Amino acid sequence: MTDPPPNTISRSFRLALVAVVLGIAIVGAAFTPAAADDEPAPPVPATPVLSARRLPGVLQGTVADPAMAEKLDSYLDRAAGDACAVVLDRGRLAYSRDAQESQVPASILKLLTGTAALEVLGADSHLTTVVGAVAPMADGVVDGDLFLVGGGDPLLTTPGYQESLDDTGQVVEQYAELADALVAAGLREVTGDIVGDDSRYDTERWIPSWPDRYQREGFIGPLSALMVNDGQTGFTTSPDQPNPSRKPGDPPALAAQTLKTLLSDRGVAVRGAGVTGEAPDELSEVARKDSLPIADLVGEMLTSSDNTTAELLTREMGLAARGEGTTEAGLGAIVETLGSLGYDTTGLELNDGSGLDPENTVPCPLALEVLTRAGRDSVIGRSLAVAGETGTLRKRMLDSPATGRVHAKTGTLNAVNALAGWADTPTGNAITFLMIQNGSQPGGLAWVDRYAELLMDYAEAPGLDVLGPLPVVP
DSSP states (O other): OOOOOTTOOOHHHHHHHHHHHHHHHHHHHHTOOOOOTTSOOOOEESSOTTOGGGSHHHHHHHHHHHHHHHHHHHHHTTOSSEEEEEEEETTEEEEEESTTOEEOOGGGGHHHHHHHHHHHHOTTOOOEEEEEESSOOBTTEEOSOEEEEOOOOSOEEOHHHHHHOSOTTOOOEETHHHHHHHHHTTOOEESSOEEEEOTTSOOOOSOTTSOTHHHHHTSSOOOOSSOSGGGBSSOSSOTTSOOTTOOBOOHHHHHHHHHHHHHHHTTOEEOSOEEEOOOOSSOEEEEEEEOSOHHHHHHHHHHHTOHHHHHHHHHHHHHHHHSOOSHHHHHHHHHHHHHHTTOOOTTOBOSOSSSOOTTOBEEHHHHHHHHHHHOTTSHHHHTSEETTTSGGGTTSSTTSTTTTTEEEEEEEETTEEEEEEEEEOTTSOEEEEEEEEESOOTTHHHHHHHHHHHHTTOOOSSOHHHHSOOOEEO
């Protein structure tokens, strides 16, 4: 005897299930309490304790799951290459296809990076940029060089660069606030240079296994512990003006040069230039700027799928957990931390923290478990982009049933299309879903968005409000 097709519930099985449901209802009725002759009758539940109405999701699923399976199977049968897909309805498995497989995750990987960063670095901690000098400032004058020491903050920007961002709602931090803090501390003159120090992390600007086109096409800037405007040139002398001719530069030098301009604009005389170097161990602090809390950095990384934020958080985890601000140490910290949290990391292979590397491999069950354990009200859950509204989904699934109902992490490379998150269907079902497809798929984003839109048809069955327990009869 052969097994039934995957995700298909046979007619005979459904008839048997209905028979069981009816039997439960009859047995439940037998347990209705009776009143003594001299006592008033107690309230009678309209729904017996053992009625199938006590499990409306299961009852609904007997009809809805096969209908959805037919649609999703037809959809995934047209996928190029391999794909894993899972749908949970309020935690109950409603659909599964190749769910135990591993796939190249693209930016779905950021779910794992964010989970580890919150654990290793702490949701309320900050990354701090410090400005100081060898000798204490006297009468507003720093006699010698002013050292600008990077703390790994990925979001420092100026208004000119902010205007160039594709998503005008993207979370940023104002680099000018550091200049304001120096002026507020009384700084009036620097007799030497402004020296940019990015020694907190290593100076590998791009991960060697990344395709060269990532640099040309702006997927990510040159990585550094001291970055302003994602390490792009064109804003050092006119930080408030947009510049379409920007390109990758030397991040610590650009940060130092931009700070010199911002200070000059505020009346501070800087006699030297903006250069790179390393600050002495003993530094007299003049001012500092804290980043947003780690929870907010993780949120920005997920909503906007910010590759730079992901990679700098990875290096910060390496420094915090292993004493080395490197990608290798950070990846080790991610795997180790997930394991300590109880996740099965068998088959997890990482070359970066952002998902840009086409050789990363993530088991589909691990990505799904990170979502389900985090929950909707967590930092991870609240940070997912919303279809047709925010982040990487703001221009996707517009004017569709999924608009405003799908909250998901996106993942896109040349041969990867992925979505993972939550969906609230028009019938009131709370769906958790994952789909990762590996292969050069015709249709691209429109094709993967169709997966989420198909979920909006769930459940093609009586609603939970109809199937649920009836009110108590007094």
